[in-house]
Structure formats: C-alpha cells, structure tokens
Amino acid sequence: MVVRLARSADAGSIKALIDLYVPDGTLLPRTLEFVREHITDYLVATDDDVVLGCVHVEEYAPSLAEIRSLAVDPGAQGQGIGAALVRAAEALAERRDLATLFAVSNSEQFFRGLGYEPEHVPELDRERSEVSKYKGVYARAIRSRQ
Numbered sequence: 637m638v639v640r641l642a643r644s645a646d647a648g649s650i651k652a653l654i655d656l657y658v659p660d661g662t663l664l665p666r667t668l669e670f671v672r673e674h675i676t677d678y679l680v681a682t683d684d685d686v687v688l689g690c691v692h693v694e695e696y697a698p699s700l701a702e703i704r705s706l707a708v709d710p711g712a713q714g715q716g717i718g719a720a721l722v723r724a725a726e727a728l729a730e731r732r733d734l735a736t737l738f739a740v741s742n743s744e745q746f747f748r749g750l751g752y753e754p755e756h757v758p759e760l761d762r763e764r765s766e767v768s769k770y771k772g773v774y775a776r777a778i779r780s781r782q
C-alpha cells in the first residue's frame with residue numbers, strides 16, 4: 637500500500653469511494669468535476685494501483701486546512717489505511733505551511749487515536765451544511781500559529 641498525491645486519472649475512483657458514504661450522511665457528495673478541479677489537494681492510498689482510500693486536504697482559511705472526504709474501501713478497513721491517509725494529509729499540510737488541520741466527523745475515536753482533540757475552530761461556519769453541524773470538530777496543530 638502506498639499513499640501518494642492523486643492524479644487526474646484517479647478522479648473517478650475517488651468519487652466512487654466518496655459515494656459509498658454519502659447515503660448515510662457520513663460524507664458530503666462530490667461531483668466528478670469538483671474532484672477533477674481540486675485533484676492536487678487529494679491523496680490516495682493504492683495497492684497495485686487500485687485506489688483503496690482517499691482524503692481531501694482543503695485549505696479553509698489562512699493557516700487552516702480541513703481533512704475532508706476521508707474514505708477507505710469497506711473491504712480494506714482496519715488495516716491502517718485511514719491512519720496512513722491522515723498522516724499523509726498532515727505531511728501535505730506541513731509542506732504547504734498550514735498551522736492547523738481539523739476534521740468535522742462522527743469518527744471521534746478514530747481521530748482521537750491519531751492525536752486530534754475536540755476543538756473550537758472560530759473560522760468554521762457550523763451552519764454551512766446540514767450534515768456537518770451535528771458532528772464533532774477535531775483538530776491537531778501542525779505547527780504553532782504565529
């Protein structure tokens with residue numbers, strides 16, 4: 637399994653992974669056009685070039701980025717792929733000089749296990765989506781804010 641930056645050719649696989657978790661409200665839907673437009677902000681976990689997981693690192697505000705659309709194929713869960721994607725998202729955030737990474741999620745134990753703590757993110761517009769306003773916000777410092 638490798639985690640790498642996504643390429644245009646991965647867009648369809650990324651959308652298909654996200655779509656698995658849209659019906660129950662876990663993830664927000666993404667169009668193929670959206671994924672293609674933002675492909676440089678996605679990471680994928682692959683095995684033999686088959687995409688088994690994805691994550692979108694979205695710059696939300698200066699120095700602040702959100703982990704979005706984190707998804708691992710149901711048949712590949714529990715093998716460390718989700719954790720590897722979060723660690724790769726952190727490395728990407730560091731390379732882009734972002735100070736804080738946060739996630740809006742119901743997967744509290746998963747994020748706490750990776751060092752994320754419930755945190756108030758003032759920049760976050762909690763009303764921006766019907767789905768996200770009922771979830772927890774978990775954040776981790778990538779570097780100290782100046």
Ligand SMILES: CC(C)(COP(=O)(O)OP(=O)(O)OC[C@H]1O[C@@H](n2cnc3c(N)ncnc32)[C@H](O)[C@@H]1OP(=O)(O)O)[C@@H](O)C(=O)NCCC(=O)NCCS
Pocket residue numbers: 657662663703704705706707708709712713714715716717718719720739740741742743745746749
């Ligand atoms: C959440 C998700 C990304 C985790 O991916 P994964 O590859 O199964 O997770 P990992 O194998 O890397 O697990 C990392 C750790 O988190 C724990 N964990 C994983 N999923 C968990 C869950 N739902 N609840 C509690 N703990 C969980 C694992 O036990 C593991 O702990 P350990 O290191 O102590 O063994 C995956 O279950 C998924 O795609 N879920 C649907 C979409 C979703 O919920 N996305 C997050 C919203 S932003």
